[in-house]
Structures are given as structure tokens and as C-alpha cells.
Amino acid sequence: MNKLFIRLKKHLSANRNELIMSLVMIAFSLLLVFFEPLAKKPSLGTKEKARVISTDNSEVVRNGFLCYGSQVLQIEVLSGKYAGKHFRAANELRMQMDLDKLFEPGDTVLVGIMHDADPERDTVNAQDHYRIDWAIVLFLLFALLLMIFGNWTGFNALLSFVFSCLVVWKAVIPLCLAGANALLITFLAVMVLSVVIIILIGGFTRKGFTALAGSLLGVLASCITGWIFTHLFKINGAVMPYSQTLLNSGYPNLNLSEIFIGAIFLSSSGAVMDLAMDVASGIEEIDRRRGGLSAKELFQSGIRIGRSVVGTMTTTLLLAYSGGYLTLMMTFAAQGTSPVDFINNPYVASEAVKTLVGSFGLVLVAPFTAAVGALIFGRNK
Numbered sequence: 001m002n003k004l005f006i007r008l009k010k011h012l013s014a015n016r017n018e019l020i021m022s023l024v025m026i027a028f029s030l031l032l033v034f035f036e037p038l039a040k041k042p043s044l045g046t047k048e049k050a051r052v053i054s055t056d057n058s059e060v061v062r063n064g065f066l067c068y069g070s071q072v073l074q075i076e077v078l079s080g081k082y083a084g085k086h087f088r089a090a091n092e093l094r095m096q097m098d099l100d101k102l103f104e105p106g107d108t109v110l111v112g113i114m115h116d117a118d119p120e121r122d123t124v125n126a127q128d129h130y131r132i133d134w135a136i137v138l139f140l141l142f143a144l145l146l147m148i149f150g151n152w153t154g155f156n157a158l159l160s161f162v163f164s165c166l167v168v169w170k171a172v173i174p175l176c177l178a179g180a181n182a183l184l185i186t187f188l189a190v191m192v193l194s195v196v197i198i199i200l201i202g203g204f205t206r207k208g209f210t211a212l213a214g215s216l217l218g219v220l221a222s223c224i225t226g227w228i229f230t231h232l233f234k235i236n237g238a239v240m241p242y243s244q245t246l247l248n249s250g251y252p253n254l255n256l257s258e259i260f261i262g263a264i265f266l267s268s269s270g271a272v273m274d275l276a277m278d279v280a281s282g283i284e285e286i287d288r289r290r291g292g293l294s295a296k297e298l299f300q301s302g303i304r305i306g307r308s309v310v311g312t313m314t315t316t317l318l319l320a321y322s323g324g325y326l327t328l329m330m331t332f333a334a335q336g337t338s339p340v341d342f343i344n345n346p347y348v349a350s351e352a353v354k355t356l357v358g359s360f361g362l363v364l365v366a367p368f369t370a371a372v373g374a375l376i377f378g379r380n381k
Helices: 002-014 016-033 132-177 182-202 206-232 243-247 256-289 295-323 326-335 339-344 346-377
Strands: 045-056 060-063 066-077 086-094 108-114 123-129
Touching: 016 132, 016 182, 045 086, 066 108, 066 123, 086 108, 132 182, 132 256, 182 206, 182 256, 206 256, 206 346, 256 295, 256 346, 295 326, 295 346, 326 346, 339 346
Parallel strands: 086 123
Antiparallel strands: 045 066, 045 108, 060 066, 066 086, 108 123
């Protein structure tokens, strides 16, 4: 035990800066948890976990592979103040395959219950399958694998993952809903994430500063080109899922085009940071092995490193974006849509702008990072 304590003490002493950054990340994450820029709307009920005891499908009408009507359930509430109570629940079916579901006895469901609900007379709303338990299991498996493989770096990567989720959910989304400029908010969020993640992984080093400068320049290039081509393509942002529902939910003044542009460089910023760190790490390793190289030589080396990565990175963005719209492309193929109609479709055009603008910033980040790295690591400083 004493030897283990000594080894842990030595590790913490050797990685004091990393430990400080990790603690700062944890502190900022906790602050974000309690950050509420939007006033909470009063709730008329509560959402609880429940188990289906029995089902009644007599009012469900099948029309081919679609269903409509009402499925009646008997459920037992498993959480909250109604735990152990039995309720009658309704599951409304609207002939929408993406939203409709038929429950079976033994299923765990999420139900909405009014605050003054009476199990003897009230019917609650069965909203969907309860997935939180398995979501927690999946996240814990991911965290365990990440820390086993990456050790302390894996733990920092896990912190950056959690911090990124909190920034988007607790800051970007509420501030955009509050009416703030979506372009400015998303750009500031990417800047904050870039600083935190790159410094957390790369540390306060020349490599970290090189990767940070290159990634921010790449994101700025994506922001500018995204704004230009979104207007040239005349994409209004309504092509994003649930955009009309959002406008009808009490936010009619939102600028969907700004949100669409912000989503472009927010979604590509991870790949930009990845490529910037690859180039910066390559330049640092070259300088470590062969110190004294000129800025010009290091710049050329950085360009060669970037070329070997950019090809796969741009393909990664293409597959990531197009994979989400695979059924749309299959529908066009099944209907024999001509290439002219295909390209002019607003959904296809929006995906083309996302992919090409994201790739534009990705291609530029390599020379940006190589130039900054050459100035920092080069002999002629």
C-alpha cells in the first residue's frame, strides 16, 4: 500500500499541470450543470418510469404497416411519489412510424403523470420506451474503455466529452432560444471547446498552442464560407429536423439560417481539432528528433503530414453527414429522380453545403497549423 501511495504521489507530481486542468474542467462542468439562462416553465406534471402490466389493442387499427387509434395499458409506476401505484395509461398512435410504438407486457415505459393524478379515475400518458438505464450502461462502458485504453489522457478525454455535451445543452441551446445571435454563440462555443479540449489534451505547450491556433483559424474559415454559401444556395434552415415544430413552440423569431450555419462549423469542429492536433504533434516530433530545422522546412513537413490526413478526414465528414440521410437518397433512387432534381432538392443542397463547407475548413486547417507550427518551432523564431 505504501509503494502504491508513493507511485501515485510521483505520478501526480510529474503531471501537476494536467491534474490542475482536470480539476478546473470538473469545476466548470459543475458550474454548467447549474447554469440556467432560461426561466423554467411551470410543470403541470412529472415524468416517471413505469412497467407495463397488460395491454388492450382493441382500439388499434392497422393500415398496412401503419397503425392508428389508442392502445390502452395497465401500468405500475416505478419511480417518484406514485411508485407502486397502478394506473390506466393511453398510447396514442398517429400513423407515424418514427414516433408510434406498440408496447407489450413487461416493457419499461416513460409516462407523464399530472401532479394531482388519482390512480382510480385518471388516465396517464405513455410517452415512449424508458431508455435512461441502458443509456447510463452504454456511457459507463464507453468511459471504462476510454480510461483503460488512454489512462490519464483517456480520463481527460472523457472530461472533455462531458464538458462538450454540457456546453451545447446548457449554454448554446438555451442562449439561442433566448434570442441571442446563433452564429456568435456557436462560434464562441467552438472557441471555448477548442481552448479547453486542446489545452487539456496537449497541455500548456508549444504543441497545444499550435493546434489551438490552427483549429480556430479553420473554424473561422468554415464560418465565413458557411455564411456565404448558405445565402448563395438560399437555404433557410427549415430543412433541419423539428425546425417548424420549434417555431410553433413559442419561438417564432428564431433565425433558422443562422442556426443552420452555426450547426455546420459546430459539427465539423471536432474533425478540425483532430487534424490540427495531428499536424501539431507531427511538427513537435520532427523538431524533437531533428532540432534546429528552419521554419520553412518545418512548414513543408507540416504540409506533407496534413496531406496524408485530409483525404480520410473529408471522407469521414461526407459519410457522417450522408449516413443520416440514407433513406432520403434511397427514396430518390427508388423514384428514379433525375440528377437535376436531386441536386436542387433543399435537403440534398443543405447536406452538400454542410459537407463541402466543413471540408473547406478541414482542408485549410492543415496549412494554417503548419504555418503556426513553423513559426513556433522553427529555428528562425
